[in-house]
Amino acid sequence: MNKKYYVTATDSFLSGWGKSKDKINKIVVECYSYEVARKVYDKLKDRADMKYVNICNTKPYYSKDRYYVSNTTPSKWIA
Numbered sequence: 867m868n869k870k871y872y873v874t875a876t877d878s879f880l881s882g883w884g885k886s887k888d889k890i891n892k893i894v895v896e897c898y899s900y901e902v903a904r905k906v907y908d909k910l911k912d913r914a915d916m917k918y919v920n921i922c923n924t925k926p927y928y929s930k931d932r933y934y935v936s937n938t939t940p941s942k943w944i945a
Contacts (some may be wrong), residue, residue, distance in 0.1 A: 871903035872896055872922050873943075877936075879915035894926060894937050903933030906943045 878937040880891040893922070897903035903921050908915045928935050 868898050868915065869900075869901055870896060870898060870925075871920065872925055873903050873906045873910065874922065874926050875910045875919040877915060878917050887936045889932060891932050892926075892928050892935045894935055895943060896925075896937065898939050902944070903935050906940050909943045909944055919944040 873893075875893045877891040877893055880886055881890075882888065885941075893910070894907050895903075895910075897906060900921075906919050907919055910919045
């Protein structure tokens with residue numbers, strides 16, 4: 867069984883309006899290898915609108931009262 871990794875980031879551009887009105891918009895990318903997680907991390911880290919980029923090995927939890935969470939796939943972030 868392969869270990870999963872999660873790349874998380876705060877999307878400062880989308881936070882506070884639209885679906886995340888009055889909330890912090892968090893991105894969570896589920897990856898099936900550390901190598902893929904590192905590629906996603908590097909892409910998100912290079913973007914000015916992404917803050918607090920991290921790689922973790924447990925699925926993160928964010929309170930729905932404070933955060934709007936977008937669960938995405940690695941293919942959205944790496945080509």
